[in-house]
Amino acid sequence: MARRIHRSALSVLAVLLTLSAAAPVRSAPPPPRTVSAWLPHWNQEAAYRDALAHAEQLRTVSPFWYETKSATRIDGHPGAGDRGVVDGLHDHGIQVVPTVMEQLRPGALADVLTSPARRAEHVDALLAVARSRAYDGLDLDYESIAPTPQSTYPAVRDGYATFVTDLCARLHALRKQCFVTVTPKTRTTGRVWDYGKLGAAADRIRVMAYNLHWAEGAPGPLSTPQWYEEILTHATAEIPRAKLEMGLPAYGWDWTVGSKARAAHLTSAEAEALRRKVKAPYTLDPDSRTPHFTYKAGRTRHTVWYQDARGTAAHLPTLRKFDVPHTVLWALGFEQPDLWRTLAAG
Numbered sequence: 001m002a003r004r005i006h007r008s009a010l011s012v013l014a015v016l017l018t019l020s021a022a023a024p025v026r027s028a029p030p031p032p033r034t035v036s037a038w039l040p041h042w043n044q045e046a047a048y049r050d051a052l053a054h055a056e057q058l059r060t061v062s063p064f065w066y067e068t069k070s071a072t073r074i075d076g077h078p079g080a081g082d083r084g085v086v087d088g089l090h091d092h093g094i095q096v097v098p099t100v101m102e103q104l105r106p107g108a109l110a111d112v113l114t115s116p117a118r119r120a121e122h123v124d125a126l127l128a129v130a131r132s133r134a135y136d137g138l139d140l141d142y143e144s145i146a147p148t149p150q151s152t153y154p155a156v157r158d159g160y161a162t163f164v165t166d167l168c169a170r171l172h173a174l175r176k177q178c179f180v181t182v183t184p185k186t187r188t189t190g191r192v193w194d195y196g197k198l199g200a201a202a203d204r205i206r207v208m209a210y211n212l213h214w215a216e217g218a219p220g221p222l223s224t225p226q227w228y229e230e231i232l233t234h235a236t237a238e239i240p241r242a243k244l245e246m247g248l249p250a251y252g253w254d255w256t257v258g259s260k261a262r263a264a265h266l267t268s269a270e271a272e273a274l275r276r277k278v279k280a281p282y283t284l285d286p287d288s289r290t291p292h293f294t295y296k297a298g299r300t301r302h303t304v305w306y307q308d309a310r311g312t313a314a315h316l317p318t319l320r321k322f323d324v325p326h327t328v329l330w331a332l333g334f335e336q337p338d339l340w341r342t343l344a345a346g
Contacts, residue, residue: 035327035329036062037328037330039064041080043333046333047333050335051094052088052089057343060094067101067103068109069102074128081098096134096136097177102141109142109144122163123166140164141181143183177203186234196238199243205244206247207244207245209228210249219303220305221285222307225289226287228246228315232321236323236324241325245327245328251267251331252304256302257301268335271291274295275291278293280295281293289311289314291307308339310342312342313345329343
């Protein structure tokens with residue numbers, strides 16, 4: 001009896017060893033994705049190379065490819081739908097969720113959102129874009145409704161929430177993801193966004209946490225830890241933390257002192273190169289934790305505010321405080337290389 005049991009055990013062991021030898025060897029899971037990023041169409045080749053160089057850190061890339069012109073018309077920017085970009089990102093394990101933006105005249109988007117028939121037409125138009133390539137979903141960046149007047153914003157807010165809910169359901173039926181990009185909601189801004197309904201419907205809510213000071217306003221930092229605290233206090237109260245992506249800037253503005261002209265846009269890399277060229281000292285503002293400098297061009301004085309890796313490192317503790325691990329970068333090709341190490345460190 002003992003020998004039969006021994007032989008039986010040996011037989012079982014032999015079978016297990018055979019199955020083990022035949023089973024495929026599974027590689028270790030890839031490192032966690034730490035950041036998503038937008039890919040600007042006007043700098044597509046460089047931004048695409050940047051994405052591939054940091055593929056291990058990237059979860060999703062959103063090429064800035066499409067623009068809504070009306071309820072039924074969505075146009076592609078130059079390079080939109082480039083199959084080489086889509087396939088290349090997929091080959092590196094990166095999701096491709098292109099952005100659809102809009103710059104409609106005041107009230108035009110509101111007219112679409114508050115009409116059930118036109119909302120349905122627009123959902124169909126967006127689904128056609130989603131089906132046009134092997135996309136993993138769509139990212140909506142609809143900003144023209146943000147300054148909706150007091151008298152009409154409740155209807156526009158509700159219309160947008162219904163529109164997003166309908167679109168996300170249709171995208172999910174296609175096994176595609178639904179991302180929504182919004183401006184920050186604070187005590188005084190962002191009332192048009194129904195964070196609760198948007199967060200329930202979408203897979204990701206991307207908060208553009210930059211442009212606290214912007215091109216047509218007074219000079220100042222693009223973001224501050226205090227502002228992030230206010231943004232995340234509102235966002236985490238209504239949106240699941242796992243769905244939040246905090247938008248980080250990799251750019252800056254160059255204002256002409258004493259002028260009402262629009263400030264010039266600079267990438268973070270360009271801002272730092274300019275600082276070195278004009279021999280301005282590196283200064284990290286103690287309140288906003290962002291770099292800034294001044295310089296003269298002829299008789300004109302300029303002031304530049306931007307964000308870099310050191311500033312971002314000082315902002316990330318606020319995200320950790322609110323247990324929001326996901327970020328989205330504006331934009332690929334704008335940043336200085338050491339930003340990726342900062343993001344990897346969390």
